[in-house]
Amino acid sequence: MIESAAALEVRDLRARYGDKNVLKGIDLTVEPGEIFGLLGGNGAGKTTFVRTICGRLRPVAGTIDIAGQSKRQDLSRSIGLVPQEIALYPHLTVYENLEVFGRISGLTRAQTKAAIEEVGHVSNLHERGNDLVETLSGGWKRRANIAAAILHHPALLILDEPMVGVDLDARNSLESFIKRLSTRGMGILLVTHDLQQAESLCDRVGFLHDGVIAPQGAPRALLDAAFGAQSEIILEFGQRLSPVQEKVLHKLGFSSAGGAPNWSRVGEGSIVEVSAVLQHAGLSPREIRLRRPGLDSLLLQLSHPVGWTAGEDAA
Amino acid sequence: MIFAMLRVMTLSLLRDRGALVLAFVLPAAIFLILASIFAATASDKLQLKVAFGAASSTPSTEAFERALRSDPALHVSPSLANRDDVAARVERGQADVGVFIGGRLEDVDAPPVTVLVEPSKTMAGAILAGRIQALVQTELPDLALLRTASTFESVVGALTPEQFARLSATVEALARQGDGDTTNDRSSGNLIKTISVGSSVGSNASITYYAGAVAIMFLLFSALQSAATLIEERNSGILDRIAVGPAGTDAVVLGKFLFVTIQGLLQVGVIFAVAALVYHLDLTQQIGLWLLTSIAASLGAAGLALAVASASTTRHQAQTISTFVVLICSAIGGSMVPRFMMPQWLQDLGHYTPNTWVIEAYYGTLWRGEGLSDILPEIFCLLAMAAVGTLVALMLARRRLQF
Numbered sequence: 001m002i003e004s005a006a007a008l009e010v011r012d013l014r015a016r017y018g019d020k021n022v023l024k025g026i027d028l029t030v031e032p033g034e035i036f037g038l039l040g041g042n043g044a045g046k047t048t049f050v051r052t053i054c055g056r057l058r059p060v061a062g063t064i065d066i067a068g069q070s071k072r073q074d075l076s077r078s079i080g081l082v083p084q085e086i087a088l089y090p091h092l093t094v095y096e097n098l099e100v101f102g103r104i105s106g107l108t109r110a111q112t113k114a115a116i117e118e119v120g121h122v123s124n125l126h127e128r129g130n131d132l133v134e135t136l137s138g139g140w141k142r143r144a145n146i147a148a149a150i151l152h153h154p155a156l157l158i159l160d161e162p163m164v165g166v167d168l169d170a171r172n173s174l175e176s177f178i179k180r181l182s183t184r185g186m187g188i189l190l191v192t193h194d195l196q197q198a199e200s201l202c203d204r205v206g207f208l209h210d211g212v213i214a215p216q217g218a219p220r221a222l223l224d225a226a227f228g229a230q231s232e233i234i235l236e237f238g239q240r241l242s243p244v245q246e247k248v249l250h251k252l253g254f255s256s257a258g259g260a261p262n263w264s265r266v267g268e269g270s271i272v273e274v275s276a277v278l279q280h281a282g283l284s285p286r287e288i289r290l291r292r293p294g295l296d297s298l299l300l301q302l303s304h305p306v307g308w309t310a311g312e313d314a315a
Numbered sequence: 316m317i318f319a320m321l322r323v324m325t326l327s328l329l330r331d332r333g334a335l336v337l338a339f340v341l342p343a344a345i346f347l348i349l350a351s352i353f354a355a356t357a358s359d360k361l362q363l364k365v366a367f368g369a370a371s372s373t374p375s376t377e378a379f380e381r382a383l384r385s386d387p388a389l390h391v392s393p394s395l396a397n398r399d400d401v402a403a404r405v406e407r408g409q410a411d412v413g414v415f416i417g418g419r420l421e422d423v424d425a426p427p428v429t430v431l432v433e434p435s436k437t438m439a440g441a442i443l444a445g446r447i448q449a450l451v452q453t454e455l456p457d458l459a460l461l462r463t464a465s466t467f468e469s470v471v472g473a474l475t476p477e478q479f480a481r482l483s484a485t486v487e488a489l490a491r492q493g494d495g496d497t498t499n500d501r502s503s504g505n506l507i508k509t510i511s512v513g514s515s516v517g518s519n520a521s522i523t524y525y526a527g528a529v530a531i532m533f534l535l536f537s538a539l540q541s542a543a544t545l546i547e548e549r550n551s552g553i554l555d556r557i558a559v560g561p562a563g564t565d566a567v568v569l570g571k572f573l574f575v576t577i578q579g580l581l582q583v584g585v586i587f588a589v590a591a592l593v594y595h596l597d598l599t600q601q602i603g604l605w606l607l608t609s610i611a612a613s614l615g616a617a618g619l620a621l622a623v624a625s626a627s628t629t630r631h632q633a634q635t636i637s638t639f640v641v642l643i644c645s646a647i648g649g650s651m652v653p654r655f656m657m658p659q660w661l662q663d664l665g666h667y668t669p670n671t672w673v674i675e676a677y678y679g680t681l682w683r684g685e686g687l688s689d690i691l692p693e694i695f696c697l698l699a700m701a702a703v704g705t706l707v708a709l710m711l712a713r714r715r716l717q718f
Binding site for chain 1 (some may be wrong): 549551552553555556557558559560561562565
């Protein structure tokens with residue numbers, strides 16, 4: 001049963017991991033039927049945030065309400081967690097797994113049977129329901145992984161990197177499945193590194209950075225606010241550049257992340273102008289592309305100052 | 316390329332402490348334990364607990380008793396006057412073996428010395444009989460000579476008065492010396508007879524012992540194997556998923572505890588069923604206490620296994636710890652070699668192993684016919700192990716998911 005209250009409401013949430021303040025006052029609301037993408041780099045605190053919501057880590061301060069409930073026991077009945085790994089018993093069939101997780105989530109035998117019927121219909125798992133999980137393809141495993149978390153109709157579904165290792169077809173199919181779940185009123189918190197996926201799938205996204213989720217909003221609105229009508233120019237070099245060449249690119253306002261051969265800059269200017277400047281500087285990229293800035297551009301801007309390269313982090 | 320692979324294997328071994336322990340520490344430890352046991356059986360370090368009794372007190376029985384007590388390999392009880400008392404001590408396990416002097420030691424018509432053994436400890440009877448033979452030769456040469464002369468007389472006829480006088484003088488001289496000619500191999504003749512004590516058929520005592528010994532060893536192995544699935548579930552995210560729900564990790568740990576216990580009970584049942592079918596081991600007389608012991612053993616093994624699995628980070632680590640714990644406990648707890656053959660320090664150490672508790676409880680129940688009150692200490696130890704192990708597992712399972 002989905003409540004009319006917010007699926008997740010977090011206010012001024014603070015948590016520590018060891019002696020480090022990881023969450024420094026998080027405010028977040030996920031409405032029923034909304035897909036919220038939680039983004040952030042490695043070590044930003046996404047896992048700590050999820051663990052705190054799930055009640056596995058005691059917060060230092062702040063409140064967590066799920067579907068209007070704040071008691072630990074009520075919270076646990078309102079959450080469905082889909083871990084990044086395939087958290088299913090490989091030697092059991094899909095249906096047997098669903099039965100186990102239905103019973104463990106507190107459903108009676110009859111309720112579990114009905115829930116499996118319903119979830120099987122929503123997820124199209126009926127056709128593979130009697131197959132052993134270990135024999136399924138990656139996409140079907142992911143689908144079953146999600147199905148096992150929604151049997152008890154949680155108000156909030158937490159998906160931790162739900163599409164790792166699946167091909168394009170399976171990915172599209174899973175995205176449709178997740179959207180179908182949201183239309184049934186389930187609030188979905190999608191934790192992902194895949195910014196393209198977040199952009200296409202999420203109603204809103206938030207960047208967890210330095211212990212807070214900011215900014216947050218609809219992907220298009222965030223990008224418009226951050227970049228306006230500016231374009232992003234991407235330079236693809238076939239090889240690593242020399243320090244001198246990198247310095248030149250920094251001066252031209254380019255940054256690099258995710259591998260030194262790719263450089264990007266958000267701002268004014270056409271490909272022709274940039275190409276001329278590069279040629280003058282003795283740089284000849286293999287490819288120059290122009291696109292609207294994406295969430296990856298925003299994350300790069302938030303995480304690193306202009307002129308940063310991946311190599312500097314390592315240093 | 317071959318050497319590259321050699322290097323990979325060497326580095327992998329050196330960086331895997333568990334594999335190093337299994338490869339080099341465990342074999343050495345097992346060797347030390349077994350060497351201590353078998354070295355003890357061949358030396359004075361073996362401390363057989365002997366229940367001693369004599370029907371009457373004569374100079375020769377007193378000398379015999381003194382000789383027994385002087386043997387460092389024997390721990391002789393205070394003298395008992397009744398053979399049944401000696402037998403009872405052996406039956407109850409208070410002594411490894413018994414010895415009773417029922418007649419005159421000089422008599423050769425019937426063996427005056429009776430060695431009383433439990434069928435599961437026939438080795439103890441053989442060891443004691445050998446020690447007595449040696450003691451008679453070395454410590455009581457006068458007795459040995461008298462018995463030889465009596466045997467000689469019974470074959471060739473009575474000695475002449477002159478021969479008898481010279482024999483008596485020699486016997487007295489030997490008695491005064493208190494030390495005989497150890498190189499002279501005089502036979503002790505018809506001195507010792509060995510009888511079994513106990514309430515059941517001889518072969519069943521050994522079967523009872525080894526059914527219990529094997530049951531607990533494999534109970535521990537399979538319990539640890541099953542409990543290690545906890546680690547797989549933790550690594551695959553299943554525990555994460557379950558921990559979020561209303562049941563929490565407690566449901567997983569307790570569910571596994573129940574499964575491992577039932578699996579253990581069935582396993583023990585199979586072992587004893589085979590013993591009953593093939594060796595006619597009678598469980599029916601003490602079926603209640605057998606079941607109680609089996610349940611306690613299964614519970615204890617489940618608790619220990621879950622504690623080990625919860626404390627381990629990887630399945631490999633759990634397997635290493637399991638192998639180490641089970642083999643060491645089995646070696647010193649009596650699953651491999653009966654504990655009476657061990658030096659005293661190993662016997663004392665064995666008291667702290669589940670193997671000893673289970674073997675003693677089964678043996679006490681099925682062979683000695685003991686009641687509930689007799690096996691309560693062992694049952695209590697097993698249940699305590701189950702409780703402590705399960706509590707540790709519950710706490711660790713919760714704690715591990717916080718990090």
